[in-house]
Amino acid sequence: MITIFTALYCEAEPIIQYFDLKRQDDINGFQLFSRDPIHLLITGVGSINAAIGVTSLCSSSLYAPDFGDIIVNIGICGTKNLSLGKGSLLLGKKIIDLSTYRAYYPDMIFEHEFTESTILTSPVPVTGSVNNSAIVHSLHTEHSSIYAGSTEISMTECAGLRTQSFIHKDNTNTISNEWLSDAINLFATDMEASGIFHAAKLFYQPHQMFFFKVVSDYQDGEKLRKQDVLSLISDNIGQIAKWILPIHDELQSRKPMVFSEQEKALLNRTAESLRLTVSMQFQLKGLLHYYKIKNGDFTRDLEQFLKENIKQTCKNKNEGKKYFEKLRKSFL
Amino acid sequence: MKSLEKASYNAAFSHIYVEKEIIDHPNTIEILSRFPKAVKIEISRYNEIFSRSNQSFIIQKKSPALILAKKYGKFLFEGAPVCQDFGNEHFYYTTCVMNCIYDCEYCFLQGMYDSANIVVFVNLEDYFAEIEKLLAIHPMYLSISYDTDLLSLEQKLGFAQKWCRFTKAHSDLTIEIRTKSANNKAIEVLTPSKNIILAWTLSSETVQEAYEHKTPPLMQRLSCIKKALEKGFQVRICFDPILYSKDWLSSFEEMVEKTFTEIPATKIHDASIGVFRISRDYLKRMRKNRTDSVIVHYPYEYDNGVYHYGSHLSHLMTSSACDILKKYIPDEKIFVWN
């Protein structure tokens, strides 16, 4: 399962088209689009909405993630870095929540050709500068707007038009490592990433989380139309898909080994026939797990053992224990 | 929806996390200079990455990140009962690096740590200061490569050199650097001393190939040992852990034979033998991490907080291994973990 979260419908639309997703029943009021194994949920703007959206979807039994699944956040972002062209696709390596200063780190395990960036998630659209020695930030909500055709979307609803500049260290503090000064320029600002991560970490491991941001503006108050957002995402979704689909396949292939329903039933039947105590049932499960790893299957040999040794349920625990020992010896 | 492409993992240390506090530490700068292409990410404290709950040790092992940090608190630990002390009264171990570039299926580190990323504490000077304090009271035997394989990382960290230099200047201190590496280059740059023991863990070819992922094969380890002996190092050989399989004895015998065909037994400082055992808490986590490992899921017997092959099999394996080893090494030079 690949679960994609966007803040706005205009960010979601190109993804819905690309994967040919179909509208499903809303989840707690969030719009959901799916075509197996891909699901997309529109969270609304802001990290709190994002966190609620992730939690709503992941805690619903139909969409509860497991080890083979991934979560992807896609949205537009602002940056002060003029070397990043509009439409540049950034992959988040670190996310800082500007309301808590908490940092989140997706595992950077898979090879890619994207530009990596730190994503600063702000609770509101921001302007001004931030001094990172104390990370003092000045935020003020800007009531600018973007135009979605004839519909005006309030700035606070849009993940994108954020304006801020960050000074990484006190000017007085000498930076002896060059990489620091390079790194500071690669900041992008959004309004959801930290919320997505914060909620997703309850359901996913950090190597399953991916944060893509497309540069939409240089935080200079430029107005963005719905059509601009559509084409920014649409220009990049192919690249994102090309990268995440193989990762999904890879993680699916690494899912932990679990017993099938048939194996579980046989395990239970054996435990009952041998009248095993709870701790011995646990040992039996371990033994069968071991046998399955070693031989690929335990059902055939266990059925055979039961057929040859256990004609009827053991009379008591002692008799069961004796047969369990015998089984253990022959399965080791 | 399946993709025709295959996902590739980043090379180890493609990303390096650096604690703010030690950004300017000389060891940080030295280490980072050896990774010009790595992405560096500033962090506050190493545990915000390393100690997060719900990480995948197994996936991270495929592409471990490096975390450079500053160690606080306790620097030296008294040897645990499951460790061999080699007859040393004041046996300690220390952890200047946590985790290892190798990926042995039976490794206890995967039961100990939440993450497979490698943490390097760069403030070695603080370790040295603590050691000097203790040395003022009594001599000390210190295992410095306990939660890692320091020698395998030598080209990247240069820590073994620093430890050896310090040890050479402190005659009351003996250090053991345990390794599975075949890092000839490291041996070239290290200076031997009678209080520096290089301890190689050797495993049969079958075990190495099947369970000690990313480690050098037996013959490469042996040739590195040969080099170390020629250079005058004290060399310990550890046949530990010995893993059970139906043909473990013949594989073990073959390995010991190969070992002493390659290296002169008389030059060995000492040897150790230990059959696999693991604490309950570690095994529990290892089983969760590695659902497909026969080593980890073997139905071990349990007592006193430790899982093992059962006293009968463990004793049998130990005494058989000992008998084989005694053909080459005198009894008094063989240390057995019972």
Ligand code: SF4
């Ligand atoms: S070499 Fe040692 S520390 Fe490294 S993975 Fe193997 S057992 Fe663990």
